[in-house]
Structure formats: C-alpha cells, structure tokens
Amino acid sequence: MIIALDGMGGDFAPQEPVKGAVEAVKEYGVSIILTGPKEVLEEELKKYEYDPEKIEILDAREVITLNESPVLGIRRKKDSSLRRAMDLVKEGKADAVVSAGSTGAILAGGLLVIGRIKGVDRAALAALMPGKNGPFMVIDLGANAEVKPSNLVEFAKMGTAYFESLKGIKNPKVGLINIGGEEEKGNELTKAAYQLLKAEEGIHFVGNVEPREITDGDVEILVCDGFTGNVVLKMYEGVVKNLMSMIKGAMMSTTRGKIGGALVKPSLKEFMRKNDYKEEGGASLLGVDGIVIKAHGTSDARAFKNAIRQAKNFYDRDYLEKFKGNLK
Amino acid sequence: MIIALDGMGGDFAPQEPVKGAVEAVKEYGVSIILTGPKEVLEEELKKYEYDPEKIEILDAREVITLNESPVLGIRRKKDSSLRRAMDLVKEGKADAVVSAGSTGAILAGGLLVIGRIKGVDRAALAALMPGKNGPFMVIDLGANAEVKPSNLVEFAKMGTAYFESLKGIKNPKVGLINIGGEEEKGNELTKAAYQLLKAEEGIHFVGNVEPREITDGDVEILVCDGFTGNVVLKMYEGVVKNLMSMIKGAMMSTTRGKIGGALVKPSLKEFMRKNDYKEEGGASLLGVDGIVIKAHGTSDARAFKNAIRQAKNFYDRDYLEKFKGNLK
Numbered sequence: 115m116i117i118a119l120d121g122m123g124g125d126f127a128p129q130e131p132v133k134g135a136v137e138a139v140k141e142y143g144v145s146i147i148l149t150g151p152k153e154v155l156e157e158e159l160k161k162y163e164y165d166p167e168k169i170e171i172l173d174a175r176e177v178i179t180l181n182e183s184p185v186l187g188i189r190r191k192k193d194s195s196l197r198r199a200m201d202l203v204k205e206g207k208a209d210a211v212v213s214a215g216s217t218g219a220i221l222a223g224g225l226l227v228i229g230r231i232k233g234v235d236r237a238a239l240a241a242l243m244p245g246k247n248g249p250f251m252v253i254d255l256g257a258n259a260e261v262k263p264s265n266l267v268e269f270a271k272m273g274t275a276y277f278e279s280l281k282g283i284k285n286p287k288v289g290l291i292n293i294g295g296e297e298e299k300g301n302e303l304t305k306a307a308y309q310l311l312k313a314e315e316g317i318h319f320v321g322n323v324e325p326r327e328i329t330d331g332d333v334e335i336l337v338c339d340g341f342t343g344n345v346v347l348k349m350y351e352g353v354v355k356n357l358m359s360m361i362k363g364a365m366m367s368t369t370r371g372k373i374g375g376a377l378v379k380p381s382l383k384e385f386m387r388k389n390d391y392k393e394e395g396g397a398s399l400l401g402v403d404g405i406v407i408k409a410h411g412t413s414d415a416r417a418f419k420n421a422i423r424q425a426k427n428f429y430d431r432d433y434l435e436k437f438k439g440n441l442k
Numbered sequence: 443m444i445i446a447l448d449g450m451g452g453d454f455a456p457q458e459p460v461k462g463a464v465e466a467v468k469e470y471g472v473s474i475i476l477t478g479p480k481e482v483l484e485e486e487l488k489k490y491e492y493d494p495e496k497i498e499i500l501d502a503r504e505v506i507t508l509n510e511s512p513v514l515g516i517r518r519k520k521d522s523s524l525r526r527a528m529d530l531v532k533e534g535k536a537d538a539v540v541s542a543g544s545t546g547a548i549l550a551g552g553l554l555v556i557g558r559i560k561g562v563d564r565a566a567l568a569a570l571m572p573g574k575n576g577p578f579m580v581i582d583l584g585a586n587a588e589v590k591p592s593n594l595v596e597f598a599k600m601g602t603a604y605f606e607s608l609k610g611i612k613n614p615k616v617g618l619i620n621i622g623g624e625e626e627k628g629n630e631l632t633k634a635a636y637q638l639l640k641a642e643e644g645i646h647f648v649g650n651v652e653p654r655e656i657t658d659g660d661v662e663i664l665v666c667d668g669f670t671g672n673v674v675l676k677m678y679e680g681v682v683k684n685l686m687s688m689i690k691g692a693m694m695s696t697t698r699g700k701i702g703g704a705l706v707k708p709s710l711k712e713f714m715r716k717n718d719y720k721e722e723g724g725a726s727l728l729g730v731d732g733i734v735i736k737a738h739g740t741s742d743a744r745a746f747k748n749a750i751r752q753a754k755n756f757y758d759r760d761y762l763e764k765f766k767g768n769l770k
Binding site: 245246256259260291293300301302304324325326327328329330339340341342344345346347348349350351352353354355356357359360361364365367368370371373374375376377378379380381382384385389 | 573574584587588619621628629630632652653654655656657658667668669670672673674675676677678679680681682683684685687688689692693695696698699701702703704705706707708709710712713717
C-alpha cells in the first residue's frame with residue numbers, strides 16, 4: 115500500500131510528519147510518498163535510518179496557508195504539498211492521503227481533486243472518540259455547516275460501513291443527535307431526518323440521542339449536521355481539558371490533596387493516554403472516492419503514525435467497496 | 443417579595459419544593475405561595491416549623507404531565523399547579539414564579555400566561571454555568587429550536603442586562619458560539635448574526651467563541667440558537683459526569699491509585715459541590731414580562747432554595763427594568 119503524506123501540513127511540519135512516516139514504514143510496512151519542498155524533506159529524512167525503497171519524495175513548492183480560501187488554494191496552488199498528495203490518489207499512484215493541513219483545504223481537495231463517490235450528495239468528516247463504554251463516531255464533524263435531512267441518512271450509511279468493515283461490528287447502532295428523546299423533538303432538520311432514518315433499511319437506527327448521553331459510548335454512530343458535530347467535538351475537547359486542569363487545581367489546594375494527587379498521577383496519565391485522540395489517528399473524510407485522513411493540526415510523530423495506520427485499515431478492510439455496496 | 447412556587451413540579455415534588463420553601467423563607471425572608479393540592483401540601487408543611495404568615499397555599503387540583511402538549515396543558519389545565527403559579531404573577535399577586543416542571547410547560551406558561559415584554563420577539567432560556575475562570579451564561583438553552591439572526595441580538599441584550607443588574611458587571615463580553623474564529627465562518631445563521639452583533643451598540647461583542655473555549659469562562663455571555671445551546675449544556679453535563687466516573691475507575695484500578703483516591707476525595711467533593719448547578723439555582727426564562735425561574739427537574743430542597751434566591755435577586759436588582767431600558 116502507498117500513502118501520500120502531506121509533508122508540510124500541521125503545526126509541526128515538516129519534522130513530525132517526516133518522523134511519523136519513518137516510524138510508520140517500520141511498523142506497518144507501508145510505502146510513503148512525502149510531498150513538499152524536496153531539499154527540506156531530504157534534510158529531515160537524513161536524521162533517520164529507513165528503507166529508501168519505502169519512502170519517496172515528491173517535490174512540491176507551494177503551501178496552502180490558513181489565511182486563504184481553501185477552494186482557491188486547492189485550485190490554484192497546483193504545486194502545493196496537499197494538492198500534490200491529492201493528485202497522487204486521483205491518478206492512482208497512491209492509495210490514501212494523510213494530511214494535518216487545514217480542514218477546509220483537505221475537504222476542498224477531497225471534493226475537487228478526488229471527487230465524491232457516485233450517488234453521494236455530501237462528503238462528511240467523521241472521527242472515533244473515546245466514550246465511557248466504548249468508542250463512538252460523530253458524523254459530520256464540520257464539513258457541512260448546513261445539510262438536508264437526507265444527508266443524515268447518507269452519513270448513517272457511511273458510519274455503518276465504517277463499523278462493519280473497520281471494526282467488524284455488524285449492525286452498529288445509529289443515533290440522531292437531538293435535544294429531546296421523543297420523535298417529535300428538535301429543529302426542522304432533526305424532525306425530518308428522524309422520519310427518514312426510521313424508514314431506512316440497512317441501518318440500525320435507535321432514535322434520538324441527547325448530548326448528555328453521547329459520551330456514554332453506547333451508540334456507535336451519531337449523525338448530525340456539521341455545525342452540531344463540530345460543537346460536540348469541541349465541547350468534548352474543551353470540557354476535558356478544563357476539567358482536568360480544574361481537578362488538578364482542586365487537589366493542589368490542600369496538603370492531603372497534594373499527596374493524593376501524586377499517588378493518582380500515574381493512573382490519570384494512563385487514563386489520559388488511553389483517551390487521547392492521537393491514539394485513534396485522525397478524522398476521515400467519508401463519501402469521497404478515495405481514502406482521506408485528516409490528522410489533528412497539532413499532530414506529533416505518533417499521531418501521524420496512527421493516522422497512517424488508520425489509512426491502512428481503511429485500505430486493508432476495503433471500506434470503500436463496503437460503503438459503495440451499502441449505498442445500493 | 444412574594445414568590446409563586448409550583449408545589450408539584452419536579453421529580454421530587456411535593457416533598458422537596460415544600461422543604462425548599464420552608465428553608466428559603468427562613469433564610470431570605472421572602473413570602474411564598476405554594477400551588478398544588480391543598481391537603482397534600484398541608485401534609486408536607488406539617489413536618490416543619492415556619493412562619494405561617496410567610497407561606498400560603500393556593501389550591502390547584504391538576505398537574506401538567508410530561509406526556510401532553512405543553513401548550514395545550516397550560517391552556518386547558520387552568521387548575522394545574524403551574525398555571526396557577528403563572529396566573530399569580532400575571533395578576534400581580536406574586537412577583538416571580540419558580541417551578542421544576544417541564545421546560546416546555548414553563549416556556550408555554552411564560553409566553554401564554556405572562557407574555558413577552560413589548561418589543562421582544564423571542565423569549566429565551568439562560569443559565570449561568572461554572573467555567574474555569576468564572577461563570578458564563580449561555581442563551582438560548584432550548585426555548586427556540588430555530589431562530590432568526592436578529593433574535594441573537596435580543597439574547598445578547600438580555601444577557602447584558604443580566605450581568606449588569608444581577609452581577610454588577612459593566613459591559614459584560616458577548617460571544618457568538620460558532621465553529622470557527624473568523625468572521626466568515628459558520629452556518630447561515632451565525633454568519634448573519636455576526637454582522638448584526640458587530641453593528642449593535644450597547645453590547646460588548648467580542649466575536650466568535652469556539653466551543654472549545656466556552657467553558658474557559660472568559661466570555662460572560664454566549665449567544666446561540668436553542669438547539670446549539672441545548673447541545674452545549676447537555677454535552678457539558680454529560681462529559682463532566684462521564685469523565686468523573688472514568689477518572690474514578692482509572693484510579694481504582696491500582697492499589698496506589700486507590701490510596702491516592704481516598705486522599706483526594708475531599709478535594710474532589712468540594713470541587714463538585716462548588717461546580718454544582720444546584721448552587722446557581724435554575725435557568726431563567728428571559729424576555730417575558732415577569733420573573734420565571736425553571737429549576738432542574740431533579741432539584742432537591744437546596745436547589746429549590748437557590749432558585750428562590752435567584753428569583754429574589756432578579757427582583758431586588760430590578761432586572762426587568764434594566765432589560766427594558768436596554769431594549770430602547
């Protein structure tokens with residue numbers, strides 16, 4: 115399997131994507147094409163020992179910045195590291211793209227360069243997150259600020275194919291993120307989507323899921339518009355971050371708490387490690403006719419390595435074919 | 443000050459509202475009219491010593507259940523405990539309503555019985571929540587699943603009046619909950635609302651606030667549609683609940699962690715107490731021409747007492763006049 119890795123995407127490029135590539139090659143046996151300025155990437159690669167047959171550089175002289183329109187960036191900067199990586203998949207020279215570039219640019223690249231799967235109206239961003247009783251997936255995390263009710267059915271099918279092919283879970287549960295448990299609750303979108311989801315065969319729709327229950331992890335797939343999904347994702351991140359810091363502060367305010375804090379530290383560290391998004395890899399752009407993984411902007415080498423593993427899983431478990439089958 | 447307290451609202455009625463009323467009378471010197479079946483409330487009141495001049499019962503034989511339409515419930519069940527309480531405010535016989543009944547019924551009661559303030563298009567639910575650096579308020583928490591951009595400006599004014607009158611904070615910061623920091627980010631609602639908020643005088647608009655930063659508590663007032671606000675509120679509750687339980691589980695998995703856990707327990711308990719929604723009272727229905735406090739459905743006596751204190755604050759600090767002034 116060949117992975118096109120955007121060597122210039124993310125806050126810590128090119129160091130971390132390059133290091134992640136070297137580690138992934140060793141660990142997973144994949145081949146990687148790194149895109150970016152040749153001399154910069156070569157300089158980084160020199161730091162490591164690796165099988166030169168497994169890592170190749172594709173020169174790309176431009177970078178799409180956060181300040182420009184993602185669509186124009188992808189269209190005009192044909193020699194950017196992200197566009198080059200997308201082209202590799204489009205041309206069949208690579209099997210997946212991994213990038214920690216901006217969500218907007220990756221979305222634009224997926225849609226404009228690789229293109230949607232025939233029959234799919236909207237592509238969507240999805241990611242697994244740690245829940246109390248197991249991981250769960252929210253679709254869409256922000257690719258579509260506005261959607262039609264029927265798009266949520268598409269998202270449910272994408273998620274179902276994901277759990278069936280990648281996790282080996284048959285008939286994963288699908289929930290609709292809503293602000294009430296009853297069928298008639300919610301806004302116009304969720305009310306209409308509820309009826310469509312209920313009528314849809316081939317998915318295991320369990321009804322509305324209130325945000326209080328999302329992180330229980332009892333429902334595998336949670337569908338919503340991209341605005342709501344982004345709120346869910348970022349609330350989760352923000353509350354965990356602040357709560358951990360507030361708990362630390364509370365413990366440190368007494369001597370007894372300080373001693374106890376020192377004792378529980380290893381457990382908490384292990385807990386945070388297990389529940390770290392970096393372990394899961396990145397978000398997947400589902401609905402496009404190729405494997406596109408968006409790693410977190412702050413990804414380190416480990417996160418890149420895990421995003422590459424994730425791309426490999428999509429490939430090995432034949433996600434695309436599974437989803438195309440579910441569409442019919 | 444006279445408070446109309448729905449004696450039959452909430453999961454633990456009539457015991458907890460009655461107990462909360464007795465405590466509030468002692469602590470805050472308010473007078474309370476309890477609404478509900480006379481003999482039931484009298485039986486409860488018998489358990490306590492209290493000043494009989496300060497607590498009165500208004501007989502009400504009906505209860506609006508969770509299974510009926512809130513609007514029909516309020517309209518038809520004229521002898522329900524909630525409707526009676528709302529009537530008392532409408533007729534000027536009480537200065538505020540406190541109820542732990544269903545959000546829908548309280549909203550319907552506020553709108554249909556008490557009515558909106560002249561010039562206000564939408565009433566909204568708001569509540570203070572604990573943030574890392576201070577409390578923050580989200581408006582709307584779920585009264586309006588769909589809103590117009592101009593409604594968010596109204597919400598900003600309600601919140602500003604709240605912080606100015608109740609908290610004595612001049613020019614509190616107003617943020618728009620959005621899925622990106624930049625002006626042009628978001629869905630159609632937030633893009634249009636951003637421009638209106640920016641142009642509005644008399645509020646201190648600081649731009650978009652991403653959900654990751656909401657619980658920092660650096661921005662006092664966060665405006666959004668009721669669907670989004672409800673997602674924010676319930677994600678916050680759910681993540682805190684699950685995270686605390688997951689952290690506990692992680693600590694209990696090793697002997698060292700168990701010992702440390704025992705030591706940090708008092709600090710964590712104190713932390714949870716300080717950050718308990720029950721301390722703040724309830725959610726306020728803003729924009730109606732009266733003081734309406736919705737206590738949490740699971741309220742105990744302490745939560746009712748705090749909701750009554752909150753109603754008293756609205757009254758003492760002249761919130762309604764302040765907000766009407768800001769409207770002009």
